């Protein structure tokens with residue numbers, strides 16, 4: 630299926646690692662031009678070199694996104710280089726474990742700020758160009774917005790707000806033919822996820838326990854499976870889908886998790 634993403638300029642925040650990296654690779658494979666915007670300098674350069682060596686076009690912009698000025702500068706850089714923006718994947722985020730009891734108000738505010746504000750800032754600065762290209766926005770949220778996780782109030786609040794903003798922006802941008810959707814992953818092995826897993830005494834056992842609870846296939850979702858959904862949402866193949874929260878998780882959030890136990 631041709632997704633018609635050829636030569637489309639698509640910004641992927643946090644596009645050098647994990648889910649973002651898979652989306653960057655997917656856009657490049659479809660002949661589009663991914664623009665990585667994130668702070669992972671070495672990983673961004675390595676990925677860019679690899680893609681360029683294989684004949685793909687990609688732009689790597691190293692920015693810390695928690696600064697509004699940086700978000701504005703990143704969008705300006707894309708415009709100076711390509712003169713157009715066809716899509717925005719808001720993806721960068723960190724599950725930073727600021728709890729209700731074990732966190733404090735300063736950490737909570739900081740966590741919401743670093744996980745949420747750049748989703749708005751990037752979308753805000755991209756809008757004039759997305760209006761011209763009738764492009765679209767995909768927000769990567771998290772199952773924590775729906776199920777909770779415990780000990781991560783700031784991250785969960787930011788992820789919930791991203792789902793609300795997906796609906797809010799889908800409505801506001803209807804008249805410009807800009808679609809806005811969210812993907813809700815649950816358990817995807819990425820550098821971020823591995824870091825979290827390593828906080829447990831026995832990460833391998835913990836991983837097996839989690840996988841057992843994923844109804845479809847008793848396995849984690851791959852970053853590529855999230856990326857494939859993002860590519861579909863970016864493409865005109867999803868031309869009548871807007872304001873949706875697409876849960877890509879092997880049924881983890883919505884199916885009966887005790888099914889895996891029953892199947893034993």
Ligand code: NAP
Pocket residue numbers: 642643644645646647648649666667668669692693694695720721722723724743769770771772813814815816817818819820821822
């Ligand atoms: P990852 O492996 O850590 O990759 C995220 C990338 O974004 C990293 O390069 C990270 O840099 C960068 N980044 C984060 N915050 C940034 C900021 N403020 N400014 C610039 N760059 C920033 O994470 P991932 O697991 O792929 O997660 C991607 C998205 O999926 C996140 O929004 C996350 O909430 C969501 N998600 C993931 C899972 C999962 O199971 N993995 C589940 C649900 C939702 P650093 O490495 O320096 O932080």
